[in-house]
Each structure stands twice: as structure tokens, then as C-alpha cells.
Amino acid sequence: MMNKNSKIYVAGHTGMVGSAIVRELKRQGYENIVGRTHGELDLTDKAATEAFFASEKPEYVFLAAARVGGIKANSTYPVEFGLTNMYIAANVLQAAHNSGVKKLLYLGSACCYPNDATMPIKEKDLLNGNPEVTNEAYALAKNFGVRLCGYFRKEYGDDFIAVTPANCYGEGDSFDPQNSHVIPALIRKYHEAKLNNTPKIELWGSGKAMREFIYVDDLASGCVYAMNNYSDYEHVNVGTGTEISILDLAKLISEVVGYEGEIVTDPSKPDGKMRNFIDSSKLLGLGWKPQYTMKTGVEKLFEWYLENVHSSEVENHG
Numbered sequence: 001m002m003n004k005n006s007k008i009y010v011a012g013h014t015g016m017v018g019s020a021i022v023r024e025l026k027r028q029g030y031e032n033i034v035g036r037t038h039g040e041l042d043l044t045d046k047a048a049t050e051a052f053f054a055s056e057k058p059e060y061v062f063l064a065a066a067r068v069g070g071i072k073a074n075s076t077y078p079v080e081f082g083l084t085n086m087y088i089a090a091n092v093l094q095a096a097h098n099s100g101v102k103k104l105l106y107l108g109s110a111c112c113y114p115n116d117a118t119m120p121i122k123e124k125d126l127l128n129g130n131p132e133v134t135n136e137a138y139a140l141a142k143n144f145g146v147r148l149c150g151y152f153r154k155e156y157g158d159d160f161i162a163v164t165p166a167n168c169y170g171e172g173d174s175f176d177p178q179n180s181h182v183i184p185a186l187i188r189k190y191h192e193a194k195l196n197n198t199p200k201i202e203l204w205g206s207g208k209a210m211r212e213f214i215y216v217d218d219l220a221s222g223c224v225y226a227m228n229n230y231s232d233y234e235h236v237n238v239g240t241g242t243e244i245s246i247l248d249l250a251k252l253i254s255e256v257v258g259y260e261g262e263i264v265t266d267p268s269k270p271d272g273k274m275r276n277f278i279d280s281s282k283l284l285g286l287g288w289k290p291q292y293t294m295k296t297g298v299e300k301l302f303e304w305y306l307e308n309v310h311s312s313e314v315e316n317h318g
Contacts, residue, residue: 001228002030002060002103009034009058011043011092012065016172017107017165020220021062028224034058038065044087046094053095061104062223063092066142070179074135082137089145097158105227108146108164108235110278112139120279123164123234132273150233163226166239166278170216170297171304183213186250187302190259191310200262201254205271207247212277214240215297218290225288239280240290246271249294256298 002008008025012018013035025033034056043049043065067084074081089106096104113121114129126146131139149160169183177188193201214222222238230236244252250263292300 004029005032006030006059006102007032007034007057008060008062009056010062010064011036011088012063015064015066016170016216017168017219018062018064019172020170020216021064021223024217024220024224043091044084046087046091049091049095050098053099053101057099058096059102060227061092061096061101062227063089063104063106063145065092066107068138070181071134073179074138078137081135082141085138085141086144089141089148093145093148093152093160096160097152097156101158103159103227103231104149104161105223106145106149106160106162107223108142108162109139110164110166110237110239110276111135112142112146112164113278115273119275120277121237122279123237123282126164126235146235149235153233159231161226161230161232162235163223163238163283164235164278165219165222166212166214166237166280167276168214168216168219170219170301172216173301175305175309182211182246182249183253183298183301184305186253187257187298187305188309190254190257191302191305193261194257194259198261200264201259203247203250203263203265204269205246205265206267207245207250207265209246209271209273210243210275210277211246211249212239212243213249213294213297214238214290215292215300218292218297221291222283222288225286226283229286229288230283236283237278237280238283239278241280241284242294243275243277244294252294253298253302256295256302 010018010021013022115132117125146162149162152158152160173184174180175184175188
């Protein structure tokens with residue numbers, strides 16, 4: 001268990017997941033939190049990373065820093081996505097080992113599981129097949145980080161663990177029309193449709209594909225819980241244990257946003273994977289529970305969008 005005065009380094013503290021971890025730590029009374037922006041510390045720089053750890057000597061580390069992007073970016077820049085994420089994992093874990101960090105938590109990604117894995121996906125399935133080809137380099141690099149935690153544990157006895165979250169959304173999400181994921185994309189689309197009185201909105205695919213989502217604050221609480229209650233060679237999944245179809249998700253978002261037009265599916269467009277659902281029974285069995293339903297999570301994100309994205313765009317356009 002971390003002490004309330006333990007020095008905790010959150011790598012990637014300005015990102016969506018990292019900032020949520022900082023909020024959760026502060027909510028639980030942890031105040032001695034260290035963070036560095038990318039401009040202050042480039043984690044792909046081995047010497048700089050070693051120097052930071054030697055100087056700050058954090059006792060606990062949450063490694064949420066990563067290079068992330070959508071399908072187009074992953075397909076276009078596989079070398080950058082692969083190398084950047086491998087360097088971050090290798091440099092931080094090595095520096096944490098060298099400086100005597102008590103415990104480290106590394107964040108993997110559910111998209112790193114094999115494309116043809118049996119649902120719900122168990123932790124043991126991680127390397128039992130090939131990941132989706134469009135993000136293969138990212139997936140291989142993140143899987144390297146997940147397994148490297150286990151290797152440090154096996155060879156040196158370091159208490160390094162890894163978690164694999166379900167699809168995450170929430171405060172700090174990207175609402176960029178070109179790069180946003182499905183929930184922020186639909187929130188923006190339906191809100192703009194409501195303002196413009198658009199009579200109907202097309203939804204790509206049949207709407208039958210099933211997805212599991214976790215609100216970022218729930219992911220953060222799961223990470224802190226795992227840090228305090230989990231210690232093993234194998235990584236642990238962090239999800240909600242519930243699924244929703246894309247069509248039901250679209251209906252929920254339109255209800256929350258207040259869009260009353262028609263939602264029209266287009267089965268000629270791709271659905272992607274028909275199901276993507278991880279088995280989180282291991283962490284749930286240890287006593288952790290998510291707090292947000294899909295409805296309360298979408299409501300909170302919509303509120304954040306109005307206050308932090310839509311309002312600033314209105315101001316910028318005069």
C-alpha cells in the first residue's frame with residue numbers, strides 16, 4: 001500500500017488517463033505527486049530519464065505516457081509509434097529499477113489483444129495471435145512494455161505490474177473531428193445537429209457491433225486500486241464487465257445531448273470488430289468496482305465538452 005506522503009511520479013500526467021490518475025490520487029489524499037511535461041522530460045531520452053529518476057527518486061510510478069493516435073496515424077507512422085512506445089517503456093522501467101522504485105504500474109491497451117481472440121478476452125490471451133494490422137506497431141510496442149514488467153519481476157524481483165484497460169473515454173478526450181474516438185465524435189456530431197436542426201444523422205455500419213467502454217475516472221480508480229492491491233507477473237484487465245451496441249450507444253448519446261432527429265444506420269459502411277470485450281473478473285474479484293454507468297459517464301463528458309470545448313470554439317469564432 002502506498003503511504004499518503006509517498007512520492008508518486010505520474011508519467012503522462014497531462015494526458016486524459018494521466019490527469020485522471022492525478023485527480024484520483026488527490027481525491028484519496030495523496031499529495032506528493034511529481035509530473036513532467038514532454039517539454040520538460042523526453043522519456044525516449046535514456047540519459048534524461050535516468051537523470052530524472054536519480055534526482056527525484058520517486059517511490060511509486062504510474063506509467064501512462066505514450067504516443068497514441070487513430071487508425072490513420074498508426075498506419076502512416078508505424079516506425080514512430082513503435083519506437084516511441086518501446087523507448088518509453090524500456091527507459092522508464094530501467095530507470096525505475098536502477099533508482100529502487102518500490103512499485104510501478106504500466107498501462108497497456110485492449111487493442112493490443114489478438115484480433116481473433118475469444119470474447120470476453122482473458123489476460124492469458126495477450127500473445128495468442130496477431131493484433132489488428134492497422135495498429136500493429138503500437139500494439140507490439142505496448143505489449144513489449146506489458147511483458148517487460150513481468151521480466152523485471154522475474155529477473156530482479158521488482159514489483160512492476162501492468163494493467164490493460166477497456167476502451168476509455170472521458171474528461172480530457174479529443175473532440176477533433178478528424179481524430180476523435182466514437183463517443184466524443186458522436187457527442188459533437190449530435191450536439192451540432194441539434195443546434196442546426198438537422199433532421200437525421202447517419203451512423204456508420206449496422207449499429208450491431210458491441211463495445212465495452214470505461215469512464216476515465218473509473219480507469220484511474222482501477223489503476224490506484226491495482227497499485228495498492230495487485231502484485232503478479234501477469235497483467236490485469238480493467239473494464240466494467242458490461243457491453244453496449246453502437247446503435248444503443250448512439251441513441252443514449254442523442255438522448256443525453258437532446259438531439260431528437262432520426263438515427264439512420266448504413267450497413268454498407270464497415271462495423272469494425274463485431275465485439276471487443278475484456279474479462280475483468282480478476283480485478284473485480286479483488287474488490288474494485290467501477291462507479292459510472294454508460295449514461296452517467298456520457299452525461300459527465302457532455303458537460304465537460306460544453307464547458308471546455310464547445311464554449312471555447314464559440315468564443316474563437318466570435
